[in-house]
Amino acid sequence: MTENKFTIVRLVVEGDRFELLVKPDPALEYKLGKRTDVSSVLVSDEIYSDANKGSRASSEKLLKHFRTADSIEVAKQILARGELHLTTDQRRKMVEEKRKQIVAYINRSYVDPKTHLPHPITRIEAAMEQARVSIDPHKRAEDQAKDVANALRTILPLKSETLKLIVKVPPQYAGQSYSVIKPAGELKGEEWQADGSLRVVIEMNASMRGNFIDRLGSVTKGTAEVKEA
Numbered sequence: 755m756t757e758n759k760f761t762i763v764r765l766v767v768e769g770d771r772f773e774l775l776v777k778p779d780p781a782l783e784y785k786l787g788k789r790t791d792v793s794s795v796l797v798s799d800e801i802y803s804d805a806n807k808g809s810r811a812s813s814e815k816l817l818k819h820f821r822t823a824d825s826i827e828v829a830k831q832i833l834a835r836g837e838l839h840l841t842t843d844q845r846r847k848m849v850e851e852k853r854k855q856i857v858a859y860i861n862r863s864y865v866d867p868k869t870h871l872p873h874p875i876t877r878i879e880a881a882m883e884q885a886r887v888s889i890d891p892h893k894r895a896e897d898q899a900k901d902v903a904n905a906l907r908t909i910l911p912l913k914s915e916t917l918k919l920i921v922k923v924p925p926q927y928a929g930q931s932y933s934v935i936k937p938a939g940e941l942k943g944e945e946w947q948a949d950g951s952l953r954v955v956i957e958m959n960a961s962m963r964g965n966f967i968d969r970l971g972s973v974t975k976g977t978a979e980v981k982e983a
Contacts, residue, residue, distance in 0.1 A: 761781065762805050762806075763832055764837055765832045765837070770803070771803055771804065772832055774829055774836070776797060781833070782840070784833055856882075859895055861873065864913060865914075882906065915961070917982060918942065918982065919966075919983060920953070920954075920955055921954045921955075922952070924978075928951055935954055939958025942957055967980055
């Protein structure tokens with residue numbers, strides 16, 4: 755088989771290696787949560803200790819580490835916890851997508867200490883290019899962003915400014931507003947009142963304040979109360 759027909763997902767548990775032969779694009783979709791049907795991902799439902807050699811994992815080791823010898827159930831665990839070996843094209847696309855996510859994160863999480871405004875996307879991208887920042891396609895963008903920001907500081911002045919907001923939402927909009935509030939920052943307090951209204955204390959990057967208030971106002975028809983803690 756050629757690379758574009760299959761690739762490998764590998765999981766090592768206590769020194770024992772387990773591998774699956776999978777279809778590259780469906781496997782990537784599964785890892786990204788865009789696909790849930792395991793059978794559509796697998797080239798074979800065999801569990802290998804070395805797929806390239808065709809060596810199968812023993813039932814004893816499957817039972818020891820996965821508490822089942824059912825190949826589909828084991829495959830689910832390997833897909834969830836294992837490392838997908840990306841094709842060259844997949845790696846290129848994932849690195850580019852992760853780069854965009856990191857740039858967006860820095861744009862909304864850091865400001866220029868002189869102006870207290872976010873740096874433009876194009877300026878951040880140029881600084882990353884100049885600093886020759888390396889991107890890990892497997893690692894979450896948020897987990898890489900701090901290291902990337904540190905690498906950019908000699909080129910681009912960056913400062914993380916946070917603020918706390920007290921938000922009160924009337925009962926008729928409390929449910930749908932929660933999906934706007936929760937991802938906007940770190941919840942420091944949350945109270946659902948007896949009348950169904952919602953009061954939260956949230957900490958977020960200062961540069962996010964305007965966008966957050968606009969989105970919340972849109973969802974609550976301007977009825978939400980927002981003030982600094």
